[in-house]
Amino acid sequence: MIRFEQVYKRYESQHEALSGLSFELLSGEMAFLTGHSGAGKSTLLKLIALIERSSHGQVIVNNQNLNRLPKWKIPYYRRKIGLVFQDHNLLHDRTVFDNVALPLIIAGENHREIGRRVRAALDKVGLLGKERSLPIALSGGEQQRVGIARAVVNRPPVLLADEPTGNLDPELSREIMYLFEQFNQVGVTVFIASHDQDLINQMSYRHITLQHGKLAENHS
Amino acid sequence: MKLFNIHNYLLRHVQVMLSSLGELWRQPVATTMTLLVIGIALLLPAGLYIILKNVEQVSGEWQQANRISLFLQNEMSDRRGEQLAEQLLTWPDITEASFQSAQQSLNEFREISGLQSLLDTLPNNPLPAVIIIEPEENQPQEATEALLERLAALPEVDLAQLDMQWLQRLRSINETGQRGISILAILLSLSVLLVIGNTIRLAILNRQTEIRVIKLVGGTNAFVRRPFLYTGMWYGLLGGVLAWVTLLISLLIISGPIDDLAALYDSQFKLQWFAGQMLFGLPLCGLLLGVMGAWLAVSRHLSAIEPS
Ligand SMILES: Nc1ncnc2c1ncn2[C@@H]1O[C@H](COP(=O)(O)OP(=O)(O)OP(=O)(O)O)[C@@H](O)[C@H]1O
Ligand SMILES: [Mg+2]
Numbered sequence: 454m455i456r457f458e459q460v461y462k463r464y465e466s467q468h469e470a471l472s473g474l475s476f477e478l479l480s481g482e483m484a485f486l487t488g489h490s491g492a493g494k495s496t497l498l499k500l501i502a503l504i505e506r507s508s509h510g511q512v513i514v515n516n517q518n519l520n521r522l523p524k525w526k527i528p529y530y531r532r533k534i535g536l537v538f539q540d541h542n543l544l545h546d547r548t549v550f551d552n553v554a555l556p557l558i559i560a561g562e563n564h565r566e567i568g569r570r571v572r573a574a575l576d577k578v579g580l581l582g583k584e585r586s587l588p589i590a591l592s593g594g595e596q597q598r599v600g601i602a603r604a605v606v607n608r609p610p611v612l613l614a615d616e617p618t619g620n621l622d623p624e625l626s627r628e629i630m631y632l633f634e635q636f637n638q639v640g641v642t643v644f645i646a647s648h649d650q651d652l653i654n655q656m657s658y659r660h661i662t663l664q665h666g667k668l669a670e671n672h673s
Numbered sequence: 674m675k676l677f678n679i680h681n682y683l684l685r686h687v688q689v690m691l692s693s694l695g696e697l698w699r700q701p702v703a704t705t706m707t708l709l710v711i712g713i714a715l716l717l718p719a720g721l722y723i724i725l726k727n728v729e730q731v732s733g734e735w736q737q738a739n740r741i742s743l744f745l746q747n748e749m750s751d752r753r754g755e756q757l758a759e760q761l762l763t764w765p766d767i768t769e770a771s772f773q774s775a776q777q778s779l780n781e782f783r784e785i786s787g788l789q790s791l792l793d794t795l796p797n798n799p800l801p802a803v804i805i806i807e808p809e810e811n812q813p814q815e816a817t818e819a820l821l822e823r824l825a826a827l828p829e830v831d832l833a834q835l836d837m838q839w840l841q842r843l844r845s846i847n848e849t850g851q852r853g854i855s856i857l858a859i860l861l862s863l864s865v866l867l868v869i870g871n872t873i874r875l876a877i878l879n880r881q882t883e884i885r886v887i888k889l890v891g892g893t894n895a896f897v898r899r900p901f902l903y904t905g906m907w908y909g910l911l912g913g914v915l916a917w918v919t920l921l922i923s924l925l926i927i928s929g930p931i932d933d934l935a936a937l938y939d940s941q942f943k944l945q946w947f948a949g950q951m952l953f954g955l956p957l958c959g960l961l962l963g964v965m966g967a968w969l970a971v972s973r974h975l976s977a978i979e980p981s
Contacts, residue, residue: 504889504980525893532891542886556890563681603890 454480454611454642455501460510462496462666470496471666474510478644480610483637485653486646488663494646497663498613501644502534503527515610532560535604535641539616541596543588543603549575550584553602560607574602578632594625601632605641612636614645618652626652686899693903697911707872711912711963714865715955716919718858723924723947725850731942732843739817739840743804743824744832751775754802757829761806766820769807775800801831814841862962869908869966873901877974889980901971902964909963913956920951 455478462471470493478484486494499505500512503519512519515533522530543552553574557567575581578598588596597617604612614633618626630645630652637643647653653660662670697704745754751774758772773781778800783789806824808817817835825833877884884897928944935942 502889528888528891528893528896530891531889536889542889544883544886555887558685559887559890559892559896561678561681561685564684 454478454482454515455644456511456513457497457500458511458513460500460507460512462493462500462505463508469666471500471507471663474663474666474668476661476668476671478642480642481637481640482659483634483643484645484659484661485656486644486661486663487648487650487653488669490648492663493666494648494663495615496666498615498644498646501611501613502536503530528559532556532607533609533611535609535612537597537600537604537612537614537617539619541588541600543596543599545588547587548584549580549586549588549591549599552588552599553584553606556603556607570606571602574606575599577605577635578602593620594628597621597625597629598632601629605636610640610642612641612643614643616647617645618647618649623652627655630656689900690903690906693900694907696900696904697907707868707908708912708915710868711865711908711959712915712919714861714868715913715916715959718854718861719916719920719951719955720923721850721854721857723920723945723951725847725854726947727942727945728843728847728850730945731940732840732847739808740836741806741808741817741821741824742834742836743806743827743830744834745802745804745829746831747801749802749829751802753829754804757827758804761804761824766809766812766816767806768809769805771805773803773805775802778803862958865909865912865959865962866966866969869905869963870970872908873905873967873970874974876901876904877970877978881978884975884978885980888978894975897975898968898971902967905963905965905967905970906960907963909959909961909966910956911959912963913959916959917951917955920955921946921948924948 457474457476460471460474461469463469474493474497486497488494496505500507500519501514503522507520517530519530544555550571553571554567557570562570572581572584575584578601580595580598580602583591583595588599591599597620601614601617604614612633617633618629621629626649633643633645634656659672660670661668745757751772754774755772758770761767761770775798779792779798782800783792786792808820821833821835824830887897924944924946928946931944935944
């Protein structure tokens with residue numbers, strides 16, 4: 454599903470964030486991405502979401518070589534990738550419903566379908582009662598779940614999460630991870646960057662560990 | 674299925690159109706100020722255009738009043754002058770030719786000027802005999818001028834003068850005015866473009882986070898651009914309507930006195946409002962300028978806002 458072949462990423466600052474990285478994530482797999490701060494985890498996820506492009510080497514997602522994807526196709530590509538961020542990236546002047554509906558509105562879904570799918574996604578993350586609330590009125594864990602609902606609402610085959618539990622206490626973190634597991638069980642490829650070692654160790658999934666932009670560990 | 678998508682698409686456009694109008698409505702003070710600036714910028718060239726068109730109409734009416742005065746050589750007899758007038762009447766492009774002797778000219782002048790005693794002290798009559806000619810009506814200006822030249826070339830004629838040459842001057846002033854208005858219109862259109870562009874630029878900066886998030890979840894540039902284009906459209910359209918209403922009110926205020934003045938001069942002149950053309954033209958110009966200004970601002974700033 455996701456394949457890196459000798460990928461290098463150098464920022465303008467000449468700093469090499471990733472160097473010679475190769476690995477593969479199979480379709481329907483769930484994996485953790487770990488490593489010290491500055492190891493290159495966020496950079497790696499940004500390459501998959503095409504927020505950044507590799508300086509060298511191939512990134513192949515769903516048999517599509519991202520180097521060859523023209524700029525105008527990026528929006529359509531991103532609709533097939535669900536993104537979850539540590540700081541949620543919610544729109545604070547819109548209700549929970551409207552935040553979750555955004556990807557569907559962008560994709561031009563009709564009104565009835567939008568209502569149905571937004572409610573299904575909110576139900577999944579346990580926030581059906583909060584659809585009229587503004588994000589400000591929600592707790593950190595709830596906001597993160599709104600972000601997850603938005604990421605999965607148009608049923609993307611790939612779900613990427615960058616430190617999704619970074620600001621949450623252990624119990625809330627476990628709930629969030631449990632949600633990701635559920636999506637994985639229905640066939641979604643899930644890739645989560647985290648440095649919460651305890652949490653990762655509680656769950657028996659593959660980890661890919663980065664160290665200074667290089668692959669340090671890759672095992673189940 | 675295809676039809677269904679088009680339906681969704683149009684519905685979405687209408688929604689964005691209305692919500693960008695709602696956005697303007699929610700900031701009444703800022704919106705009103707912007708609309709006033711746009712309205713005035715559109716109003717000025719339109720108002721000047723209407724004034725010029727009306728002046729043109731007035732001068733058109735007076736074209737019929739063209740007259741040529743032939744001042745005859747001093748030593749000529751009245752008899753010869755009368756003969757000349759009769760002869761000129763046979764010219765096809767002359768409808769009227771009346772002779773006025775030097776003595777008659779003097780009498781007339783005496784009456785009008787009230788310089789009786791002064792004129793009496795003169796040893797002889799300083800005024801020449803005159804033939805007043807009315808050229809064929811409805812002939813082009815050039816034909817009248819050609820006639821004037823032929824008349825001036827006659828040996829009996831000392832000087833041929835087209836009365837109301839000031840009318841021509843008025844016309845050329847009018848023409849200059851029209852060019853001036855064109856330039857003014859272009860400059861003011863440019864300023865409308867800049868005002869709307871700048872307003873949209875601020876709106877874009879205010880919504881950077883939103884734009885980033887939209888791009889992150891797969892929004893195309895067209896999707897991001899759309900609400901801003903509609904905002905620009907509303908500014909231009911409403912500014913145009915405002916200009917039209919202001920123009921009508923101004924015309925209403927000045928039309929009474931102007932029509933009275935025209936009646937006083939026994940003129941056929943009626944103030945032309947061009948209300949229909951302006952109702953169509955002003956909002957349309959505004960709309961086009963608005964969309965263009967928004968487009969420029971959006972293309973300049975949109976690509977700079979990328980998710981990171
Ligand atoms: N936009 C950027 N411009 C320049 N350098 C960058 C940029 N983004 C990241 N870097 C550098 O690349 C390296 C990897 O950064 P990255 O954000 O991928 O690390 P990370 O593993 O996600 O760290 P953390 O756990 O702290 O989030 C860091 O040294 C960082 O300074
Ligand atoms: Mg990071």
